[in-house]
Amino acid sequence: MWKSMFIVLSILFGAYMVECSAYDDFDCPKPNGQYEDPFQCDKYYECKNGQATEMMCPDGLVFNSRKRSHNKCDQPFNVDCGDRKDLQPANPEGVCLRQNGFFPHPDSTICNIFYNCVDGQHMEMSCASGLHFDLKTGTCVWAENAGRPDCNNNANKKLKDGFQCPTVYEQMNKDGQMISHPTYPHPDDCTKFYICLNRVEPRQGACDAGLVYNEEIERCDDPDNVPGCKNWKTGSPKQ
Structure with missing residues (x-):
């Protein structure tokens, strides 16, 4: 029988603990304290004066009896x-496989990008060059230690002309978030540019006839709008 319902803010994770119900079948080891359920990892019991109340961690989190905080x-x-x-049924939302936790990119070949989910809201994160997201530890590790055979082997490679995707990503969109597939100008040819798929796999692109790449707007544009490429219509070298 439901006795009460309340929500306690968790500062560390931005998630919530939910009181489920008074529970008569659990024997409190001590009159007061929090104790794990013997079968379900995200369920526990809050004992007050010997009375147990069944509690459930937020979706994606589990009970850790060793944690010192409440x-x-x-x-x-x-x-x-x-x-x-045992765990409660998952409540997925977008790239978040559960409401809370760290999850891989939905494309199994993309191993350097992962998501930090809090209450179903995700933040995209990237591993440093040469590292892959480890599904077991929720951290970035060396690619050979991640054990993810589907990972894209083209990551961090060089093109024939020597271009390689930067290891430090500075391109942001208007919302202040990192661009997933940033573009870069060709050093010598105004009509060409580079695309870094998922910020790690380099590809070369080319503008349609009569257009040149404009780094400021990150797309092809009229040569008159691009400093150094105004005379490109006549075939002059990039200035």
Whole structure:
């Protein structure tokens, strides 16, 4: 029987703990404290004066009895659930496989990009050059240690002309977020440019006849609008 319902803000994860119901079948080891459910890793019991209340961690987090803070819901890679393998049904939202946690890019060949999800809202994150997102630890590790065979082998390669995607990404969109597929001008040819797919795989692109690449607007444009390429119509070298 439902006794009460309340939500407690978790400062660490920006998530919530939800009180489910008074529970008479759980024997509190001590009159007061928080104790794990023997079967379900994201369920636990809050005991007050010997009365147990069934509690549930936010979707994606599990109970960590070793945490010193009052909110003991934690990321799964920080907790050894042992035989407590049961979990609440997932509540996915977009790229978030659960409401909270760290999740890989939906394309299994893209291993350097992952998502930090809090309450179903995601933030895209990138590993440093040469690192891949590790599904088990939720961190970036060396590619050979990640154990992800589908990863794109073209990442961080060089094109024949020597172009390689930068390892430091500085291009942001109008909302202040990193651009997923940034473009860069060709050093010698105004009609050509480079695309870094997922910021790591280089490709070369070319503008339609009569247009040149404009770095400021990140697309092809009239030569008169691009400094150094105004005379490109006549075939003059890039200035």
